Structure formats: structure tokens, C-alpha cells
Amino acid sequence: MVKTNMSITINYCPICGYKEFTPFDSKGYPTYDICPCCSFEAGNEYDHRSSSDDFERLRNIWVQDMKAEWWKKPAPKNWDYKKQISEMNKK
Numbered sequence: 083m084v085k086t087n088m089s090i091t092i093n094y095c096p097i098c099g100y101k102e103f104t105p106f107d108s109k110g111y112p113t114y115d116i117c118p119c120c121s122f123e124a125g126n127e128y129d130h131r132s133s134s135d136d137f138e139r140l141r142n143i144w145v146q147d148m149k150a151e152w153w154k155k156p157a158p159k160n161w162d163y164k165k166q167i168s169e170m171n172k173k
């Protein structure tokens with residue numbers, strides 16, 4: 083079995099950093115869940131073989147082309163995408 087380069091147990095979206103999201107299951111495979119924040123689907127737009135460059139590329143699409151908008155509107159109160167991303171990068 084191939085080990086992923088993502089930490090297997092991340093419990094946030096690797097694209098936007100949304101915390102109530104599990105992109106990979108306990109074996110490290112994509113859950114095929116769609117992030118309610120950025121709308122990217124684990125296993126479709128990215129998977130356990132994706133590199134941090136891949137995540138960054140998708141993040142740039144979300145921020146620049148999609149204006150970093152909350153997909154399942156309305157966005158939570160006082161939500162700030164920059165803060166959400168910066169909290170993800172602290173890990």
C-alpha cells in the first residue's frame with residue numbers, strides 16, 4: 083500500500099482550510115465529499131496523491147477565479163477566508 087504524502091488524518095479541507103471537513107478516510111483514501119466552503123471534491127479535483135503544489139493551485143483558483151466565496155451560502159458570520167487559510171498553514 084502506498085503511503086500518502088498528505089497526513090492521513092487531516093480533518094480540514096486542504097484547499098480552503100475549512101475545519102468541518104474530512105477529505106480522506108482512515109485508510110487515506112478520498113471520501114468523495116464536497117467541501118461546503120470551496121466546493122472542491124476529495125477524490126475528484128484532488129486525491130491522496132496530490133502534492134502541496136496541487137493544493138496550492140486549486141486554492142489559487144478558489145481565491146482568484148471563484149473570489150473565495152462560500153459555496154453553500156450563506157457563509158458563517160464573521161467568516162474570513164484569509165484567516166481560515168492562515169490557520170491551516172500553521173500546521
Ligand SMILES: [Zn+2]
Nearest residue numbers: 095098117120
Ligand atoms: Zn474547502
